[in-house]
Amino acid sequence: MSIATKSSETRDEYTFTDEDFRVIAQLVKNKYGLFLQESKRALVYSRLAKRIRALGFNNFREYCKLLGSPAGEAEQSHLLTALTTNVTHFFREKHHFDQLQNEILPTLSQAARSGETVRIWSAACSAGQEAYCLAATVLEVFPEAPRFDFKILATDVDPVVLKKAKKGQYPREERDAIPADRIARMVDPQSVNDGVFAMHHSLRELISFGQLNLMEPWPMRKRFDVIMCRNAAIYFDKSTQMRLWSRFGEILKPGGYLMIGHSERLSGPAAAKFESAGITSYRKTHAN
Structure with missing residues (x-):
């Protein structure tokens, strides 16, 4: 799966515009300190497409609208879980x-x-x-x-x-x-x-x-x-x-x-x- 970085939309299952990426990147930066560079756009799509599918949305715009709404607080936790890799094991390092x-x-x-x-x-x-x-x-x-x-x-x-x-x-x-x-x-x-x-x-x-x-x-x-x-x-x-x-x-x-x-x-x-x-x-x- 690849995400277009120059075009405003992708050709994948869900529409994912430049503005969608900006909204998500700004939200996780402001709330959690996470820094999403443009090079992470494909990762963001692949991780969040599962959430969009589970929620029954048709595109990323609907998902971003949920994130910014009063009802979106709980979904922000799912967003964080999806975008971070909790790889750990006993006595790591x-x-x-x-x-x-x-x-x-x-x-x-x-x-x-x-x-x-x-x-x-x-x-x-x-x-x-x-x-x-x-x-x-x-x-x-x-x-x-x-x-x-x-x-x-x-x-x-x-x-x-x-x-x-x-x-x-x-x-x-x-x-x-x-x-x-x-x-x-x-x-x-x-x-x-x-x-x-x-x-x-x-x-x-x-x-x-x-x-x-x-x-x-x-x-x-x-x-x-x-x-x-x-x-x-x-x-x-x-x-x-x-x-x-x-x-x-x-x-x-x-x-x-x-x-x-x-x-x-x-x-x-x-x-x-x-x-x-x-x-x-x-x-x-x-x-x-």
């Missing part, structure tokens, strides 16, 4: 979890034992695998973490994947990504049936899930020791990325860590407040 286990968590566990608040944020948790891996890593280093003020916040803008994260159930084939020596800690032994498995209750005790749009005000009052936001900023343009890095810097404690995706790089004014601490891992060096 394992080097971050190794760094947590070997370098960061021993210090944070001592801080918790001394009465300090410890907070870790999975800022684009998708279907939850990252958050559960964080909890498993914490419990390996600090088994008594639930007895202290030690919490993991896991947020995502997409309510569809967040529902999956809260449920904590995954297809059996995803279990292959969990190291054999961690399965007993992470997987509820009573849950492995009907082709799925569930996360162990001990992991759930450490995690609070919530919907959060990174482009909007953040309600958190306490600063974080570690923020993971991996492979989310790739959807943003450079200026939006730089604002996001700065906001993360503001809500991190001095000495706190920011971990980002393998194809992302810290940039803009925030870069002066961090030092490299590993592969796509940065440590905040400024007190403010």
